[in-house]
């Protein structure tokens with residue numbers, strides 16, 4: 001298998017800079033203005049101050065007081081996202097869109113996959129003026145970490161073994177799904193690098209972290225991952241989720257994240273749905289979903305966010321939360337964008 005992960009560089013900020021070129025080179029943050037607002041994207045200049053996505057906007061302003069705050073304009077991001085995703089589908093038949101600004105592509109059928117991805121990146125730049133980073137590997141995990149390794153405008157191709165070698169000295173926290181708390185617990189065991197983690201006996205990890213997380217940690221450290229793409233044709237729901245860098249215990253902060261996720265989800269929704277669900281993973285890896293079906297299909301962020309908040313309040317997580325997600329399902333009609341002919345073509 002050959003999987004690519006394409007990730008637009010600082011997407012929301014980059015779209016804003018296209019229409020406000022005078023802000024180029026300055027620290028810019030796209031975030032709401034309320035007291036509980038969360039940063040959606042920060043420019044690379046702002047990131048130098050330690051500002052990052054999913055950080056409370058108030059904290060970002062403390063870290064980088066000079067940052068220029070722009071409220072998110074999801075309609076604009078969605079329009080550019082459509083343009084980008086259409087280009088992806090022009091180049092590659094099998095595409096899994098995982099957000100407004102990122103997608104996995106199955107390159108298995110291509111004769112010259114790396115060259116095809118370079119052409120795609122050039123086409124995106126020509127059409128939108130925006131830059132993207134690409135990672136290519138045998139599975140989604142390698143591709144995802146590779147796309148992040150040399151941002152912005154990165155282009156990194158790795159085998160699984162190559163990924164193990166390249167990131168052997170990196171913190172385990174480099175890998176998605178291994179958060180700071182786990183990193184701390186690993187450090188207490190003397191495991192401070194991915195290489196060290198990859199060589200730890202599974203039994204030892206399972207004793208400390210439990211059967212599932214122990215197995216999962218080892219697999220991630222060895223860059224084993226899924227190469228299965230979820231194609232749009234079979235999509236019966238659309239969702240957005242975030243794993244936090246630090247487990248979130250504060251309810252108001254949880255709610256702010258849920259609102260942001262609902263905004264982002266609805267911005268990318270291709271059709272309204274009647275079932276709204278949340279997914280909550282606690283710091284002990286307990287994972288629950290709660291769903292509600294409403295009378296009329298909606299793609300309205302206020303409605304989706306409102307139901308999601310209700311569901312969260314009703315569940316009232318008893319422990320700090322490591323992951324939150326929002327899902328919309330129960331679509332009445334097939335999405336107009338789904339093009340059966342495109343997916344039916346053999347590779």
Ligand SMILES: [Mg+2]
Pocket residue numbers: 007008009010011101102
């Ligand atoms: Mg991105």
